[in-house]
Amino acid sequence: MTTSAGERSSYLMRAGMVRNVRSGEHLTTFVVSGVATVLITRLLLSLSGYPQIGGKGLHIAHVLPGGLLMFVAISLLLGYVGPVVRPAAATIGGIGFGLFIDEVGKFVTSDNNYFYKPTAAIVYIVFVLIVLGFRFLTTRRPIDPREELANVIDHAVEGVAGGLSRRRRAEASELLGQVPREVSGRRETADLLAACPPDEVELAAPVDAAWQVAQRGFERLATHPKAPTVAVAVLAIQVVGELLIAAVLGDGLNTLPVLGVTAGSLLSATFTVRGALALRKANRARAVRLFELAVLVSLLMTQVFQFAATQFAAAGGMLLDLVMLGLLRAERDRMRRAVDDSTKAKTHRLPPEPDLPPFPEDPSDPV
Structure with missing residues (x-):
């Protein structure tokens, strides 16, 4: 695969691994949900005297509902297209992972010791490694304009079927405004976005x-x-x-x-x-x-x-x-x-290049 200028795509993009421009927000949601779940779980168990759910030889550890919530998050991501479902999946998955990792003391000790002293450090290190590993994968090279365009198309995929609210249309248009005009497929994407019917009904996005x-x-x-x-x-x-x-x-x-x-x-x-x-x-x-x-x-x-x-x-x-x-x-x-605003202001004061179309004054202008 090559660009219109002949520049070859990266291997990951050629393999279909296109990055989400909001991945940092989703990861932060996941980590914050997970850390908060661990702290709240420890606090509630301490206040209630560490009760056990079950009886007669059975104990339902909270790692089980944690696994169930992670399954729900994965099901949402696999079952639905578009960006609207990802914040909810990140929150639910983070809560599930928090319930899971909170019981790591039971998994690393021979006597299943939930109160294993290094547990807090292990939990903290796990979350730190998640953040560092994710940042390495997503920031080792800048976001490509074609990846930004793919994210706009992701919005359009959702909008073609269910319509776009004003908020989501503005978000997609703003992202499209950051894509250079010479990127292949930009105009077609703008047309697709414009063809999405308006619809103010959308999944709540707390x-x-x-x-x-x-x-x-x-x-x-x-x-x-x-x-x-x-x-x-x-x-x-x-x-x-x-x-x-x-x-x-x-x-x-x-x-x-x-x-x-x-x-x-x-x-x-x-x-x-x-x-x-x-x-x-x-x-x-x-x-x-x-x-x-x-x-x-x-x-x-x-x-x-x-x-x-x-x-x-x-x-x-x-x-x-x-x-x-x-x-x-x-x-x-x-x-x-x-x-950036200062640079754009200076650029707009220069005469336009004869071979390039003028830059749109409104970043939300899709064309």
């Missing part, structure tokens, strides 16, 4: 609505005038807090988990200080990147040892890291959009 609310909230907080100062203060307090929690709740200052927490905290502190210095020099982009590195070190290194030292008591630090990462990425995306 996950999409939650994503939009969270994104707007992160953007408002990230652009607050005091956001940089608060970010530095939170990161500094977190470093001190992680050291104190590991020392108090752990097994002592000379254990490997506590030493790992100490090393990770010092590395995070180094990035935080460098980020604060970049802020003083008015280099906001570099400061945001350094603060992101501080949070990532905490998530990928410090929290691993923190969970090993304190088990699920480290959940608060993990949630704080996730909130900080969301704020920093919202600010990074805002700055990138500002740069």
Whole structure:
């Protein structure tokens, strides 16, 4: 397979492995659902005295409903086309996987010990590896314009049969506006999208609505005038807090988990200080990147040892890291959009090239 310009497609695309442009959101939904399920399950079992469902020699472990929910998620993905079903499948699959992985202590011990102390660290590492592995597969090369076009066609496939609401049509049109005009099949896709009948009846999308609310909230907080100062203060307090929690709740200052927490905290502190210095020099982009590195070190290194030292008591630090990462990425995306808008404004002021059609002023214009 070749493009209109003669450029050869990647092997994965030729094999039919076309990436979903919203895969990052779906993975985050899966991971958040899974982690929340583990924490809520542990909390409810602790409050209820760890009851057992069954009796007379039987015990229905919650790994069984977890497997059932994962089966439901897979059935949704295999049984229906279009993007509308994926947020629900990611949520249901995440809950099922959370119920499954919560009982990992029973699977790695000879006495089926649900309270095996390293369980918290094992669960955390599994989710971290899922995120890292997925990011490696999806970000090692940029999204190809033909993949973006395939995602627009995915919307159209849903719309041909059941129609498209204004919201989903706008989402597809915006994505189509990012596809260069010279990509083969773009005009035909625009025609197909225009042929989809309007229909405001659609499957409820609470996950999409939650994503939009969270994104707007992160953007408002990230652009607050005091956001940089608060970010530095939170990161500094977190470093001190992680050291104190590991020392108090752990097994002592000379254990490997506590030493790992100490090393990770010092590395995070180094990035935080460098980020604060970049802020003083008015280099906001570099400061945001350094603060992101501080949070990532905490998530990928410090929290691993923190969970090993304190088990699920480290959940608060993990949630704080996730909130900080969301704020920093919202600010990074805002700055990138500002740069893109500035570049587009300069480009539009240039005379059009004689061999190319004019660029549409409205990104939602499908042609």
